[in-house]
Amino acid sequence: MPIAPLFSRWLPRLWRRWLLAAILLALLLLVGARVWQAYQQRVETYRHQVETALRAVSQLQAANIADWRVRHLGDAADLTNDPLLMDAVAHWAAAPTPEQTSILQERLRSLEENLRYTAAFFVDTRGVVRLDSASQARAPEPGAPQRTLDPPETQALRRALDSAQPVGVELHRSAAFAFPFFGVLAPIYGPDNGPLGAIWLVLHAQARLAPLLETLPNSNRSAESLLVRREGPWVQYLIPPRLGDAAPQDMRQIMDDAPLDVAVQAAHGERGILHGVDYRGRPVLAFASTVRDTPWILVAKVDQDEALAQAQRNEWMGMALLASLLLLLGGSAFAGWQWQARRREQALRNELQYSLHWLDSAQKAARVGYFAYYARSEEFFMSSMASAIFGLPPQERMTLRQWVAMLHPENRAEVMQVHRQALQQCSPLHTQYRIVRTCDQQERWVQVWGEYAMDPQQNTLRMTGTVQDITERRQSEEQLDRYRHTLEEQVRLDPLTQLANRRALDEALPLAWAQAQQRRRPLALLMIDIDHFKAYNDHYGHVGGDHCLQQVAAALATATQRQGELVARYGGEEFAVLLPDADSAQARVTAQRLCATVRALALEHLTSPVRHCVTISVGATCLYPENSAPAQGIALLFEQADAALYQAKNTGRDRAVLWAEQPQDATAPGP
Template identity: 50%
Template sequence: MLGARSVYQERELRYRHVIEGGLGAINQLQVKSVDSWRQRRMGEAAAVTDDGLLAAAMARWRRTRAPADAVPLRERLRSLVEHLQYTGAYLVDPQGQLLLGPDGPLKGAMPAAERDALRAALALAQPGVIGLQRDGMFAFPYFGLLAPLFEGAQPLGAVWLVVDARTTLYPLLATWPNGSQTAESLLVERRGEEVVFLSPLRHRDDAPLTLRMPAGGGVDATVALATAGSRGTLYGTDYRGERVLATASAVPGTTWLLISKIDEAEAFTEAQRREWLALALAASLALLLLGGSVVLWRWRAWRRERALKQRLEQHMRWLETAQRAASVGYFVYDAERRVFLMSTMASAIFGLPGEGEMGLRQWIDMLHPDDREEMLRVHGEAMAQRSALRVQYRVRRASDAHERWMEVHAEYGDAQGRERPRMTGTVQDITERRQAEEQLERYRTALEAQVRVDPLTQLANRLALDEHVAFEWERARRAGSPLALLMIDVDRFKAFNDHYGHMAGDRCLQNVGQALLTAMGRAGDVVARYGGEEFAVLLPGASGEQAWLVAERLREAVRGLAVEHARGSGDGIVTISVGVSSIQPAGREATTGVPRSGVDAAHALFRQADAALYRAKQCGRDQSVLYGPECEMVLHDPPDSLL
């Protein structure tokens, strides 16, 4: 009875840990996805703040108020909406008054929360975040950012960027590795004495940011625990009053909490059914043994021996049934005879007929070739050191050639009062558990890869490019080698989209991206979609001249596609313009002695490559330009048509 109960308790705890660990892994992956989404948006706002061309254009328009000076600003705002998936992009003055949008001048003021964030952003000279909000200006929950703009030290105002959370943020919470009927993830935030549900609820129709509850407790006990400071695994009731298993984590850099949960009834039903069956059998066995003890005490001596034998046989049958329910068998290894003495369940696990013996050679032949050497070493050490054995390994059963995972727990013991080497233990088939863990790991790997891949072209996205730039810069600094970047823009792509339609535009971007990838010849080079119709290529170890030759090869590869472009220029086909930059990192800064960071490298590389790209556009497009002094003139006084 005690052995069966111990097996039940151990298996119940193990099942619970597996399920809790799986839910925690999903929660962490979704937290990482939300954090990456937020960091990407912050990076885009920082790029707008650092855009000297945009600040200069805004300063000129603020002075003249001429409609012609507003055109490049409207085009820049429109590009933010079209290429970076912002729902709205607006110019505002330092007091938060709306000035200009993609479609023309605006009137009115930003909401109060945005005006407060604007004052802080201008004071700190860095982008500000408003977070998830609802306001009468928009019919949807939105995430707002403010990118301040300056002329020297004088604040000009800011670009107010608005993101529809329904299309960009909320889908990150809907990705789950299985078809669960009750599982969901939701964002919540404490605001004063209330907790606000920021994301849609799977089982209620409340719109995001409309459902609220008191911070000290309310309709959802797990949310109350999380906002009170609890992290990790939680048990309680959710907003439906259902018992749930939940995991809570904070999203870095925010006041948001991400809670992933699943109904306990769904999470533990099958595991509990098997374990309660094993416990019921053990409890029944205990009751029978207790009743047998009372009866044996009353029986006469001549009947006691017979009754004891009957009870013992019944005990063994119940024990065997309990083993089958728990999928656990026991064995004894006799080192002198070199055989395993197996219970019926242990024999079934190894694919052997009935209860009996298994020779050492027979067991070795079953071991998976990749595990055989390690398992022989571990078992030998346990026998030699008389220590406990806790291992997992694979076997290929001779009966059906199936590959199965085994978990073995064994202890060293003596037999018949003599020093006789012997191991006694249990064996359990854990194949299904290992498969579930491997599936979860594959899901984790796929989700992490998905965050760094552009869904349209299947190239690396901007997040992946930024990571490669930081890594390659440090490697180039240590090796004393150059680092080159190509900024590529499809010529007159807006005209192509307007003429042929967005579906044809998407196919054009896919074809251009594939042509760029095919034309690259070195391992380590990175081809990425930078945004919209812009691509970028990172060339570690390439000088400016070498990078320019690569740019020319890529330009010819795109021309070789011969994609018709009736609104283009020249030959009437799709072409690209390429800006080329190459920087030789220094080991130490001359003045401060601090190593130049990857962020500084990215800023310098992208700034020079952008300037060279503007120069290529100015000189007629369909060409590659290596960064030089003449490119700085374009940066300081760009023609309006290039903004």
Template identity: 45%
Template structure:
């Protein structure tokens, strides 16, 4: 018997419409989820890049500030440990009217220190806190009085942190270096430095183009944060400048509370900022470097959002049109569904292009790759068609092929995830890609699926950051005015050359050079002419030395030093004479010299000749390093004594100090020369 027709009912149009709407919503949600995931990944990548850049700049600035503070303490310690200076001060205090030689020695020592290290004030302070300023005597501020008492009590230099005080018209940083005659305190040398010209330039300007980035030094004052340097938009430092501990959103307060490394907070205008906190070694200082969040990665996030929101907007519009068309015709509904599917694939491909990400499938049995359109574009191959592994490998940069092939074979053999970065050949250019891969199944003919992403821009950004870091490290070791090496570079090079000389048992010479009557030159012709004179002298010295291993450095003020590896005493004297004549040939007029009508130099020569050296394994690496630094300073001291003798003998002369004893002069690998260490090349005559 036939079944009644009423038992079977075709689905109503409203049900189909609801089903179509549900499918459209699901597809739209999937697209939005895909695009939002890509967006979050891209935004996170830009965030990490900005954080790494801020951390790198913060570390470099913190190291520069630590070196600056260490140099100031080294100057103070050198005064405290100088027994000759202490004896001269004792003679000067006991008979100031008759000990003209002691008075001159004290004044000359303080003058050289002030000009070499560019201190604003270098004065001797009596134990009661009085200091001679011109024709009158004053009492140092209370903070310096406390530092003076502490320095005498502890027999070590005391520091007064940067601040403003009525005593000077500028913000200053000062130290008290105690001077003793045996155990009797004679007073202290007050070293005052204008932080606007010495400390502030280490933190400003920001090394990269930025409108909101800045670095500031802070110190704990109870639970509050005391600013030692001004905020960039606030001008000069005022006293006191304190950030209350109640403002817990400020990175400055978080740093004082113990936070270190990367953190987020708000500045004094309640603007979100990203900050990094670095502690300054051997000090109570903290360096806080911060930048507004919007500047750090807001622009990149907005750009990514605009790019990824376009497909979403188009999807919403097209879905609405499809749903409206479904109410009119079933044929249009079917056509619209097909168009929607095509558009979804296009949007997905657009999202991959925006993120520069493609996918691939590797068939182990056929040894072939199947690439998505974006991956094909990255490799410059045909999309969708299987590509042999040899053809894929041909697109890899020749220098990376062996490494890439070994990494792929290892991942296939050991069935572990694949992750590698390598270069592709794109005509005359190179592009970097990041390749991921996972195994699908444990069978012998398993497939590997994964993604490949273009990371060329990220690599370039990292290379630029590395170049900046290298350039900044080079600037730290270069004298900014003369362009030759600075004292720090000389100290490092001298320690290295001393250890090498010990290993190969070669001589090592140092020349100390002083421009004769340079203060008189400055007084007569002005500081601008004095600076130009130093630049010309530095260029003449650099041109005259013969080998690349020789180092010309500005030791401080008008003093220069030349490091001559593998150079004996006689040869070093000959080179010193060439340098003296080279400066004379500059013919820089010096009417106030008293030595000659042109600028001249006095040169002290010191040479260390090793014949027998202690084995480095007997001392250990740390002991060998410490010994090399100690002996290097002794060699500098010998050259300085020879320079003093040249100046005492009438200047415009070369004087050589006696050679250092060979039995304990150097630390090396043993009595026999090390055949693996080559000496510097012979000097051209």
């Protein structure tokens, strides 16, 4: 079975979304962790590169300084072995004439200018400074203050004279100069190898060493090299630090106070890569190297922030690029999703609009509006069609008072009762009633369907439903009713004579029979036939016959006015008269009266053998229904009436005959 249907079957839609979001989040975290790891590796790599560069710089500069020192000792060795200098010194020592002094001074100046020594002196074997490159020679005068070498130089002088080798004096400060300096004492011997003294070469430490400590071309502005030395509990900076804003010329610091300081670590004997802070308290990466043959330590350092800033910048740029890409992708996905959602929403909105429009049209076509009635506020909220039905502006609310005022006065109480009952029982409402619209005083019929329910949002009783204008329908129905009534009347009416027809007689007879039976009263039936009507037709024409029929019918109707009496055209020129509550005597009287009435019309009938006017023959009968079945009873009525009529015809016409067992009860024609 494929996985996708299983997936969609077992996981509801909401859970699928959450699962997808969780997977995406996990992927994002995975990518983020991987990127962070790569970033850390890159930073480490870059740190390693920085440390390698620091190592190179530190070792190179330490070697340069050592070479520099060796070079100057070599210079001093050259002086010791220079015979011309030895002669000059020997001559000057023997006779310090101005000329000899000048020669020696020239040599000292040459050392300062050509070999770039800060100062050059000649000192005698006791350590008294006898000559410099500019001043006059000084002969030791008894009691006069003499400038003598400081103890380090004095010791170096002794060692130099003893070993016949130049001896360097490490960087230090003394009252002799205002700056730290490096000194070399080159012993000078006379021709007899007797010691004459020494050339004391002085080098301004900062001026001469600082160029050697200039960092190599580097983009890091914080790169700096320190030349330090341990002096007891102190770390002595031999060259003032370059970056310190207020670093004193003679800077040193107590070691115990700054254990994290890289210079202090170096003074403690740490070598190689050092992590810590510098004299400014800034975190630095450093490399400490020993300067060969000296107690000097060279510490090359760079600010950690700056050293790694480039790498971090690059990495951050990479990460920012990645993040931008992810954001772009996420944003695009989100925008796509939004776009789709918007499209869906738009489609739904269009569909809703279409449906509403369709509903509106349908409502207009059917003249149906919908409404909601809130019992608490006693207000109707209505659709535009509902408003139109009640003759109100669109969307206007209708108050209960307005609605009551519009109810037709004849229906008002009844309608309100129906509404009240539906409200009390929360039962469906289906009713039709009339309103008189306030706006135009038009009377309209409306049909209302409604249901009461609690509105969950407003916690109030609410009826929602539809209202339909059924005025035209009601009018049609009423018209139809009238038409039907008319039709029904016409169905039971003989069109020619406007009397009831045989159908009406057939319907009336069972009712009359039942009534007579119930009241135990008699029921009489007269059957009437116009005499020699065929001859009349033949003589006066069919139209004349019709006219005759109408006149006879009208006369019969006029003559039978009693309550419940019914005159019907039975067919052709035959009529029947139903006489409820009439016994035989009454039936006979009525029959005779009818004969007389027709006779009295005096309608000319020249071809009648009876007389020269239209006459009728009547057969009458009377029955007491009692327990007889209607069908048989009615059939018997007709049978007897027909028999009586037959007898009337046979006995000369123009007469009434009452049915009897013996056919003698005939009434002769009147005058």
